Amino acid sequence: MTVKRTSIYDIAERLGVSVSTVSRALSDHPSISAALKERVRAVAAELNYIPNSVAVNLKTGRRRTIGVVVPGINRSFFSSAIEGIEDKAYKEGYDVLIYQSKDSAEREARIVRSLAGKVDGVIASIAADTTDHAYYNSLTAVGVPVVLFDRTAPAVEAGTVTVDDYQGAVMAVRHLIDQGCRTIYHYAGPQVVDIWQNRLRGYLDTMHQAGLSVGDEAVFEGRNTSEAEGRRYARHLLESGRLPDAVFFTGDFAALGAMLELQQAGVRVPQDVAMVGFANEPLCQWLATPLSSVDQFSYKMGYMAGKMVFDRLKGEPQVGIVIAPELVVRASSLRAGQ
Amino acid sequence: MTVKRTSIYDIAERLGVSVSTVSRALSDHPSISAALKERVRAVAAELNYIPNSVAVNLKTGRRRTIGVVVPGINRSFFSSAIEGIEDKAYKEGYDVLIYQSKDSAEREARIVRSLAGKVDGVIASIAADTTDHAYYNSLTAVGVPVVLFDRTAPAVEAGTVTVDDYQGAVMAVRHLIDQGCRTIYHYAGPQVVDIWQNRLRGYLDTMHQAGLSVGDEAVFEGRNTSEAEGRRYARHLLESGRLPDAVFFTGDFAALGAMLELQQAGVRVPQDVAMVGFANEPLCQWLATPLSSVDQFSYKMGYMAGKMVFDRLKGEPQVGIVIAPELVVRASSLRAGQ
DNA sequence: GTGAAAGCGCTAACAG
DNA sequence: CTGTTAGCGCTTTCAC
Numbered sequence: 001m002t003v004k005r006t007s008i009y010d011i012a013e014r015l016g017v018s019v020s021t022v023s024r025a026l027s028d029h030p031s032i033s034a035a036l037k038e039r040v041r042a043v044a045a046e047l048n049y050i051p052n053s054v055a056v057n058l059k060t061g062r063r064r065t066i067g068v069v070v071p072g073i074n075r076s077f078f079s080s081a082i083e084g085i086e087d088k089a090y091k092e093g094y095d096v097l098i099y100q101s102k103d104s105a106e107r108e109a110r111i112v113r114s115l116a117g118k119v120d121g122v123i124a125s126i127a128a129d130t131t132d133h134a135y136y137n138s139l140t141a142v143g144v145p146v147v148l149f150d151r152t153a154p155a156v157e158a159g160t161v162t163v164d165d166y167q168g169a170v171m172a173v174r175h176l177i178d179q180g181c182r183t184i185y186h187y188a189g190p191q192v193v194d195i196w197q198n199r200l201r202g203y204l205d206t207m208h209q210a211g212l213s214v215g216d217e218a219v220f221e222g223r224n225t226s227e228a229e230g231r232r233y234a235r236h237l238l239e240s241g242r243l244p245d246a247v248f249f250t251g252d253f254a255a256l257g258a259m260l261e262l263q264q265a266g267v268r269v270p271q272d273v274a275m276v277g278f279a280n281e282p283l284c285q286w287l288a289t290p291l292s293s294v295d296q297f298s299y300k301m302g303y304m305a306g307k308m309v310f311d312r313l314k315g316e317p318q319v320g321i322v323i324a325p326e327l328v329v330r331a332s333s334l335r336a337g338q
Numbered sequence: 339m340t341v342k343r344t345s346i347y348d349i350a351e352r353l354g355v356s357v358s359t360v361s362r363a364l365s366d367h368p369s370i371s372a373a374l375k376e377r378v379r380a381v382a383a384e385l386n387y388i389p390n391s392v393a394v395n396l397k398t399g400r401r402r403t404i405g406v407v408v409p410g411i412n413r414s415f416f417s418s419a420i421e422g423i424e425d426k427a428y429k430e431g432y433d434v435l436i437y438q439s440k441d442s443a444e445r446e447a448r449i450v451r452s453l454a455g456k457v458d459g460v461i462a463s464i465a466a467d468t469t470d471h472a473y474y475n476s477l478t479a480v481g482v483p484v485v486l487f488d489r490t491a492p493a494v495e496a497g498t499v500t501v502d503d504y505q506g507a508v509m510a511v512r513h514l515i516d517q518g519c520r521t522i523y524h525y526a527g528p529q530v531v532d533i534w535q536n537r538l539r540g541y542l543d544t545m546h547q548a549g550l551s552v553g554d555e556a557v558f559e560g561r562n563t564s565e566a567e568g569r570r571y572a573r574h575l576l577e578s579g580r581l582p583d584a585v586f587f588t589g590d591f592a593a594l595g596a597m598l599e600l601q602q603a604g605v606r607v608p609q610d611v612a613m614v615g616f617a618n619e620p621l622c623q624w625l626a627t628p629l630s631s632v633d634q635f636s637y638k639m640g641y642m643a644g645k646m647v648f649d650r651l652k653g654e655p656q657v658g659i660v661i662a663p664e665l666v667v668r669a670s671s672l673r674a675g676q
Numbered sequence: 677g678t679g680a681a682a683g684c685g686c687t688a689a690c691a692g
Numbered sequence: 693c694t695g696t697t698a699g700c701g702c703t704t705t706c707a708c
Contacts, residue, residue: 005480007701018679023703031677050454050480054395055701058684063392065435072421074637079417083410086438095456097403098436100424116388118433142343142388256624286594288626299412345685356695361687369693393685396700 006047014043026051065095066309067119069111071103071127075253076281077298078125081149084302085123092310094120103224105130116142121309123302125151128224131192145312149305150296151193159312160320161305165195168294168325169202172248172276175292175327177210179335181245181274185218187233187258189225189250199250199278218244222254230257238265246274246333252281252293259289259332274333280326290330297323344385352381364389403433404647405457407449409441409465413591414619415636416463419487422640423461430648432458441562443468454480459647461640463489466562469530483650487643488634489531497650498658499643503533506632506663507540510586510614513630513665515548517673519583519612523556525571525596527563527588537588537616556582560592568595576603584612584671590619590631597627597670612671628668635661 008022015022017036025032025040032040043049057063068085070078082098089096097119101108108127112135115122122144126133133153139146146158176184186203189196200219207214217240222229230253237243237258249255255277259269269275269289277284280295304321312318346360353360355374363370363378370378381387395401406423408416420436427434435457439446446465450473453460460482464471471491477484484496514522524541527534538557545552555578560567568591575581575596587593593615597607607613607627615622618633642659650656 005701009701019702020680020704021678023701024678027703033677036677048476048479050476052396052701053452053455054392054401055684056703057392058390058396058686058700059702059704061684073411073424074414074418074421076412076414080412082436083412083438086411086436090437095435096437097433098420098424099428099434100421114391117391138386138388141386260624283621283624286598286621287624343685347685357685358687358696359694362694365687371693374693390685393700394687396702397685397687399700 005052006049007052008049010047011040011043011049014047015039063118063120064093065097065119066121066123066306067097067099067115069099069101069108069115069122069124071125072100073098076283077150077279077296080298081125081302081305084299084304085306088303088306088310094310101127103127103129105132108133109135112136112139115139116144119144121145121147121313123147123149123305123309125149126153126156126193128190128193131155145309145318147305147308147312149301151195154194157318159308159318161301161308161323162195162320163294163296163301163323163325165198165325166202168278168296168327169199169248170206171325171327172278172292172294173203173206174210175329176246176248176274176276176333177206177212179246179270179274179333181335182212183218183244183246184212185220185244185247187230187247187249187251187254188219188221190223191221196250203248222250225249225251225254227253227257227260230254230259231261232257234258234261234265238262238267243267243273246270246276249275249277252277252279252284252291255291255293255332256283256287259287259291263289270332270335274335276327276333280328284328284330287332289332292330292333293328295326295328297326343390344387345390346387348385349378349381349387352385353377401456401458402431403435403457404459404461404644405435405437405453407437407439407446407453407460407462409463410438411436414621415488415617415634418636419463419640419643422637422642423644426641426644426648432648439465441465441467443470446471447473450474450477453477454482457482459483459485459651461485461487461643461647463487464491464494464531466528466531469493483647483656485643485646485650487639489533492532495656497646497656499639499646499661500533500658501632501634501639501661501663503536503663504540506616506634506665507537507586508544509663509665510616510630510632511541511544512548513667514584514586514612514614514671515544515550517584517608517612517671519673520550521556521582521584522550523558523582523585525568525585525587525589525592526557526559528561529559534588541586560588563587563589563592565591565595565598568592568597569599570595572596572599572603576600576605581605581611584608584614587613587615590615590617590622590629593629593631593670594621594625597625597629601627608670608673612673614665614671618666622666622668625670627670630668630671631666633664633666635664
């Protein structure tokens with residue numbers, strides 16, 4: 001199984017030169033003649049030489065790798081953010097190590113602990129089941145820069161890339177009000193996570209400023225933002241017997257689940273209930289009733305988070321970048337005629 | 339920036355023992371007393387010790403990492419396959435390095451070349467723009483097992499995990515025939531990739547066996563299986579002036595694009611044109627006309643590909659696993675009434 | 677322009 | 693049960 005690999009020693013021996021010469025030739029050092037470099041490269045190719053990057057890493061102290069920790073990769077928001085991260089990393093000649101926390105803080109903590117010895121920097125979107133993400137600080141403590149995107153944690157010493165969630169919520173709710181909706185509900189995410197807090201605040205402030213009342217039943221805190229939980233919410237609404245003019249959802253999948261469940265019960269969207277989601281997942285545009293949503297620019301977020309890690313590696317100070325969200329209006333919230 | 343990290347030497351010095359003792363204590367070696375282990379661990383924690391896995395890797399020759407190369411991560415099929423791979427790897431205590439070939443053989447070759455020195459095994463789904471993937475063999479040559487999933491290449495020395503594409507196509511076409519369709523077209527993928535060849539064969543064989551004719555215009559070879567390309571195909575169909583009873587698409591996104599384009603032109607699905615896709619992406623069920631599709635069990639594929647790499651690492655022989663596909667029938671192909 | 681040699685942090689004989 | 697020591701493969705002073 002384990003084949004003996006050729007090292008620079010083999011090349012050196014074959015050519016009757018020293019390993020340092022080979023090392024220099026391979027890394028295109030100026031003090032080596034072009035002719036020798038060529039011979040070294042030829043022998044390297046002939047011997048099927050493969051540089052052992054582990055040895056390089058040990059020697060140089062750099063790993064040329066960044067770690068990424070997300071709740072799960074199988075969600076368009078995260079996979080396209082990772083796409084952005086990978087694109088940036090590839091440009092810089094870095095590798096990307098991916099981990100899924102599955103929204104479990106325990107799993108996340110284990111991952112983070114193992115990361116410090118393996119990567120030069122970490123990009124993460126935190127698990128949603130706890131407020132204590134202090135373990136990320138152990139990375140910063142040993143000089144590994146951390147960048148949090150989307151879901152951040154104030155207690156973590158890290159650069160951040162976020163969308164202006166508050167503003168996004170304001171835009172969504174204003175739009176619904178403009179469409180003539182008065183009773184507007186909000187499907188919120190677990191309030192342990194800042195983004196969901198901010199969207200709730202944006203919702204509440206906008207309602208109050210418009211002089212619209214927010215009853216006790218107006219805000220629902222979902223266990224997560226999944227389709228299943230959205231369906232559960234819709235059934236809850238249907239059972240309550242009173243439907244609002246509109247619902248602003250903190251996530252597209254919850255909105256999707258609710259929409260399908262409501263439509264199945266004969267409720268018309270947007271005529272009976274208008275809806276706006278958050279994230280602008282690709283699926284929004286494919287639905288029977290295309291879903292209005294607040295775009296978070298996931299790819300860009302990932303790319304910028306990647307850039308920020310490299311900036312920090314180059315010694316630049318820690319910063320927080322806030323991306324302006326954009327409301328994409330589709331059929332699910334258009335009831336101008338009403 | 340770069341903080342001096344504590345090594346086992348620091349711990350050893352602090353405790354007045356040797357590094358080997360510390361190393362053994364940390365790895366729970368039986369010959370170290372429980373009391374000493376406890377003291378070592380305490381000091382390690384106090385000094386904020388983080389094992390340098392690079393050094394471990396260099397020493398042991400194993401990297402405890404597997405590399406994954408896919409066309410792109412931002413597609414449900416691949417991201418959920420990766421989810422399966424990561425789950426398996428996590429269980430085995432391995433890390434996962436992700437790369438996107440972007441369907442560029444040149445980029446793929448570069449990635450693969452860099453991989454040999456970094457990982458113990460590789461899992462890949464090959465780029466679609468070439469037939470020559472021989473560079474993967476350089477991995478096998480140095481003892482790095484390769485597992486190809488979904489898109490495989492006969493010239494590559496590798497284990498494989500695939501769905502029975504031929505059978506999947508047969509099921510899809512038979513179903514359309516059962517629904518009363520006679521003129522059935524096929525949207526095929528680039529014929530440089532085996533899966534698309536196999537699906538085309540399944541289509542052709544089934545049509546012939548049913549005694550149905552396959553005209554020149556019946557098979558369309560898309561440049562890829564994207565939504566945009568599906569739309570282009572639909573416009574092409576509309577311009578030709580003659581619509582088939584049904585189209586079997588080799589991918590869900592192409593089917594999606596075609597469906598949206600056709601419906602926009604007033605064509606009814608499935609009454610005018612029935613459709614079946616391939617992959618059973620989540621979006622199939624959310625569409626206005628839910629799309630029938632052949633399920634490929636992407637998560638399972640990824641998980642099994644992961645398992646296969648570890649099996650090969652344990653010395654088991656190279657094998658090819660074929661998963662039985664399953665046809666999921668939805669509204670897009672149901673026209674029993676006709 | 678080239679070579680000798682130290683050493684990155686760790687593991688694992690081998691010796692006691 | 694514990695310590696000494698030799699590397700893993702590579703880069704990089706320092707010397708020539």
